[in-house]
Amino acid sequence: MESKRAAAEKAVEYIRNGMIIGLGTGSTAYWAIQKLGINIKDGLRVKAVATSIHTENLAKELKIPLISISEIEEIDITVDGADEVDDEWNLIKGGGGAHLREKIVASMSKELIIVVDESKKVNRLGKFPLPVEIVIFNYENTQKKLSTLGCVPQLRIRDNKPFLTDNGNYIVDCDFGSIGQPRELHTAINSIPGVVENGLFIKMATKVIIGYQDGSVKEQ
Numbered sequence: 001m002e003s004k005r006a007a008a009e010k011a012v013e014y015i016r017n018g019m020i021i022g023l024g025t026g027s028t029a030y031w032a033i034q035k036l037g038i039n040i041k042d043g044l045r046v047k048a049v050a051t052s053i054h055t056e057n058l059a060k061e062l063k064i065p066l067i068s069i070s071e072i073e074e075i076d077i078t079v080d081g082a083d084e085v086d087d088e089w090n091l092i093k094g095g096g097g098a099h100l101r102e103k104i105v106a107s108m109s110k111e112l113i114i115v116v117d118e119s120k121k122v123n124r125l126g127k128f129p130l131p132v133e134i135v136i137f138n139y140e141n142t143q144k145k146l147s148t149l150g151c152v153p154q155l156r157i158r159d160n161k162p163f164l165t166d167n168g169n170y171i172v173d174c175d176f177g178s179i180g181q182p183r184e185l186h187t188a189i190n191s192i193p194g195v196v197e198n199g200l201f202i203k204m205a206t207k208v209i210i211g212y213q214d215g216s217v218k219e220q
């Protein structure tokens with residue numbers, strides 16, 4: 001917990017008055033949102049967009065002023081977590097099923113600061129099964145198509161039923177093993193009809209902050 005918090009709080013130091021901020025999703029982004037809430041109470045003036053319904057509710061509780069994403073064209077800084085970060089700052093995201101909105105927000109952001117604990121840093125992506133959001137229509141065949149790309153696909157189940165994203169879709173967790181060519185894989189997956197978005201974020205991060213158990217951080 002301390003490692004996630006340390007990384008997240010470091011990222012919040014980059015947020016200045018007047019900025020539009022993207023709020024990530026997950027247990028690491030949580031700490032950034034908490035700290036932003038404190039800073040706003042202390043007088044910081046920002047507006048924020050949320051990457052999930054869960055984050056939106058948290059922001060409302062903390063009285064962080066929210067703005068609809070359709071009212072803006074650019075976001076100054078987004079702070080978000082990741083499930084894996086490789087040596088080139090490519091990411092796997094979507095462990096919480098939020099990667100579609102997260103990618104939309106990231107794509108509008110001048111800066112994407114990724115906050116992780118040391119366990120998320122890998123040389124090559126792929127230990128964490130890649131989350132792929134797919135539409136419900138024909139999902140069985142979409143899964144089969146995914147398997148032809150070389151993975152073992154697993155429909156995500158929660159409480160004995162398929163997990164539903166904020167967008168009303170399913171998630172398939174795809175175990176590809178070690179991913180040698182993430183950019184090519186990203187394109188191949190998203191070319192399958194029925195796939196909405198996969199959790200690979202290729203060269204989108206502009207800064208990575210890694211937190212350690214002793215509370216120290218390393219910025220890259």
Ligand SMILES: O=C[C@H](O)[C@H](O)[C@H](O)COP(=O)(O)O
Pocket residue numbers: 024025026027028029080081082083093094095096097098099102
């Ligand atoms: O869908 C969830 C997001 O991509 C999260 O940012 C990611 O799963 C990391 O979450 P956590 O910080 O809880 O490990």
